Amino acid sequence: MKAIIVGGGKVGYYLVKTLNEKGMEITLIEKDPLTAQRISEELNIEVQCGDGSDIDVLNDAGIQKVELVAAVTGSDEENLVVCQIAKASFNVAKTIARINNPKNIEMFKALGVDKTVCSTEVIADLIEYEVDNDSVRIVQTFEMGSMVLAEVHIQPTSKWIDLPIKAINLPLDCVVVSIVRNGKVIYPRGDSMLLLNDEVLVVTDKESMQTLRKSVCKG
Structure with a gap:
């Protein structure tokens, strides 16, 4: 930015x-x-x-x-x-x-x-x-700024692409709440696959945002 x-x-x-x-x-x-x-x-x-x-x-x-x-x-x-x-x-x-x-x-x-x-x-x-990171951006904060609703965009270089949720390396306090695919909301399960161009909404604490970005982004 x-x-x-x-x-x-x-x-x-x-x-x-x-x-x-x-x-x-x-x-x-x-x-x-x-x-x-x-x-x-x-x-x-x-x-x-x-x-x-x-x-x-x-x-x-x-x-x-x-x-x-x-x-x-x-x-x-x-x-x-x-x-x-x-x-x-x-x-x-x-x-x-x-x-x-x-x-x-x-x-x-x-x-x-x-x-x-x-x-x-x-x-x-x-x-x-x-900061509108190409892969991860903050959508909203709550609980006096200590918690974050973040959106993860699954790009071709994402570590999460073509993996089920249960296989991705999430921070301990991070929870996947929904997947938006082609305009439709999917409520995730452990075996739900993450595909190219999916928008994944996650809730995490603010301190875990950097860890979340490292989990998603290569390099």
Whole structure:
């Protein structure tokens, strides 16, 4: 997944660091040249020095190729403008804005910002959930975020293809709840086969998501 983060302060720095460690392709936009250079050198990521609310700067940062923009500066107004430009001018699929004044939450939503959040940890989780892995993606979370409903797409390279459910290597706390095949729902049994292009819905705890991905994906 490709994303642009606007704002290289404390929140932006640790957000970029966290997402970079998760293997996401991140470009940071930061106004201050010294801060931009320091973060680029420390984290070895692409940093564009400039104003994230400037269309030319966003173009130079490659906004046409990203799926998500997160504006996390210390200014609610600037974060709103960045998200509005990303959505209106570049049709970015998802926008996330840091807000410092909770009174702005409803206004941001009304003005088209997809998500409004107030902490680095929550922003990182939201972006992680937006990652639409070719094989596994999170559909919904529940139980205060500790449990996950995930969708596994059976591709030609999947470890699960042409295997019965009882033969796949599921994480301990993972349960297959249904198989969708050609638009029809199949309620699985141990001997139910998993075929190419099946969509398999599973419930697992959040901590097991990485194990689930490794179970499904080769390499």
